[in-house]
Amino acid sequence: MPTQSRAFIWEGGVIEDLGTLGGTDSCAVVINQRGQVTGYSFTDSSANPSVHPFLWHRDEMLDLGTLGGTFALTFALNNRGDVAGLSFLAGDSVFHPSLWHQGGVNDLGTLGGDNGNAESLNDATEVVGEADLPGPSGSQLFHAFLWRRGVMTDLGTQDGDPCSLALSINSRGQVVGGSTDCSTLLNGHAFFWEQGGPMVDLNSFVPPSSNLTLTVATLINDRGEIAVQGVLPNGDTHAVLLIPCDEEHGDRKGCEDQGASAGLVRQAPQSRSSSAATRRLPAWQRMSHFRSFRTGDTN
Numbered sequence: 001m002p003t004q005s006r007a008f009i010w011e012g013g014v015i016e017d018l019g020t021l022g023g024t025d026s027c028a029v030v031i032n033q034r035g036q037v038t039g040y041s042f043t044d045s046s047a048n049p050s051v052h053p054f055l056w057h058r059d060e061m062l063d064l065g066t067l068g069g070t071f072a073l074t075f076a077l078n079n080r081g082d083v084a085g086l087s088f089l090a091g092d093s094v095f096h097p098s099l100w101h102q103g104g105v106n107d108l109g110t111l112g113g114d115n116g117n118a119e120s121l122n123d124a125t126e127v128v129g130e131a132d133l134p135g136p137s138g139s140q141l142f143h144a145f146l147w148r149r150g151v152m153t154d155l156g157t158q159d160g161d162p163c164s165l166a167l168s169i170n171s172r173g174q175v176v177g178g179s180t181d182c183s184t185l186l187n188g189h190a191f192f193w194e195q196g197g198p199m200v201d202l203n204s205f206v207p208p209s210s211n212l213t214l215t216v217a218t219l220i221n222d223r224g225e226i227a228v229q230g231v232l233p234n235g236d237t238h239a240v241l242l243i244p245c246d247e248e249h250g251d252r253k254g255c256e257d258q259g260a261s262a263g264l265v266r267q268a269p270q271s272r273s274s275s276a277a278t279r280r281l282p283a284w285q286r287m288s289h290f291r292s293f294r295t296g297d298t299n
Contacts, residue, residue: 007039007056018056021063023049028056030077038064038077053100055083064100067107072098076120076127084118084127097129097147108147111154113140118147119177120168128175130165144177144193158199159189166193168219176202176226178216186237190214190228202228202242212240 007018007028020026023042031037037056042049043063050070055062055077066072069088076084083100089107097108097118110116113132121127127147132140144155144166155175157164163182169175173194179201180188190202202214212230215237219227230240 007037007041007054009035009037009056019061021052021054021061026054026061029074032077032079032081034079034081036077036081038074038083040073053083053085053087055081055100057081065105067096067098067105069095071095074100076118078121078123078125080123080125082121082125084121084129086117097127097131097145099125099127099147101125109152111143111145111152113142115140116142116145119166122169122171122173124148124171124173126169126173128166128169128177130163130177141182144175144179144191144199146173146175146193148173155193155197156199158191158201161189164191164199167217170220170224171222172224174220174224176217176220176228180216185216185229186231188215190217190226192217192220192226202226205242212238214240214242217242 004024005027007026009016009018009031018026018028018037021041021043023044026039026041028037028039038053040051040053043052044050051072052066053064053072053074055064064083067087068090069092071092072085072087074083074085085098086095087098087105088095094114096110097116099106099108099118108118108127110131112134116129116131118127118129129145130142131145131152132142135141142163142165143157144164146153146155146166155164155166158179161179161181164177164179166175166177175193177191178185178188179191179199192200192202202217206212206214211233214228214230217226217228224244226242228240228242230238232238
């Protein structure tokens with residue numbers, strides 16, 4: 001029975017083994033547009049090997065190192081070769097969100113608590129994730145954060161939820177994730193955030209006729225399209241795609257057939273000046289509503 005696993009890249013019908021950092025196993029997580037790959041690997045063949053993140057570039061696997069601990073994971077890679085994830089500190093008792101940038105590892109800190117994790121970053125090296133707030137060890141609350149130019153911003157929560165986490169950021173600095181009861185995202189509220197806030201509940205853009213509750217947004221692309229988990233009244237979960245009704249998508253079917261009765265902003269460009277004024281609004285105000293597509297079960 002196989003007992004080892006290896007990171008690999010598949011190209012042109014050929015699988016290439018990326019190797020390891022000296023141990024028996026490795027795992028690839030993300031590839032960027034330059035063909036660089038990040039993941040993590042055992043560093044030796046002992047019974048309890050250290051796990052380090054790597055960047056595979058030009059046929060070489062580079063050990064990115066840790067913040068002093070023996071364990072670190074990567075979850076995001078931008079097109080500049082920057083990597084984001086988490087690393088344990090010396091002693092392996094707490095872990096912090098980490099950014100591997102220009103050959104060095106950076107501790108992004110927390111929001112006053114013990115632990116944190118970086119989930120996504122864009123090509124401007126803006127990082128999002130979640131970090132603990134101050135509180136007794138083992139019972140800490142965590143909030144979504146945006147790290148930009150050395151400053152970590154608490155994105156808060158919504159709908160009275162005590163916790164939140166940010167899962168994706170695009171090139172516009174728009175952030176999505178989930179606000180939650182701290183125990184599960186199944187009871188959460190998917191959010192959208194940009195330009196200083198506030199955090200907006202994506203459920204406010206769902207047509208009133210829909211029976212889906214959007215619990216967590218997992219990805220936003222540079223077109224503003226958002227992948228979301230939706231929950232039906234019977235508890236089934238479905239994959240949902242949200243397409244904004246903005247200038248880029250305004251000709252899509254369904255973007256003009258929802259009335260203002262839902263309390264949503266309708267984009268109605270009338271003149272050159274009014275259209276320009278509309279473009280200056282935050283994206284969440286320019287979205288007359290989202291179209292949702294139930295594409296399949298995720299449970």
